[in-house]
Amino acid sequence: LKMLCTEDISMAVMLMFCSEGDNIPDAFALVYPLNDWLHLISEVNVFLSRLNWRVPPSWMLLFGSGLPPLLF
Incomplete structure (x- = not known):
């Protein structure tokens, strides 16, 4: 961080605290403001944007x- 300041390199940090477990809703809660800022997905699709994101x-x-059906 000191190097970034001394070299006058711009940066932005988005931080969100999450609980353990399924953090998929938290990921989308973080990506919506990021999209508002960087316009990664067009505003036409803003209501369908969850469908437009590629998830890992x-x-x-x-x-x-899941369990293989042959077990039952």
Whole structure:
């Protein structure tokens, strides 16, 4: 941080405290203001913006991959 200040490098930090567990809603709560600032998704899609964000594939396994049906 000191180096950034002495070199006159601009930066912005967005910080949000989250609880343990499923933080997907927290991620979207953080990305909406970021989108307002940087216009990553057009305003036409603002009501559908959750559908337009690409989420990491690992989010599909947040609670495990489920049990194989052959177990039952």
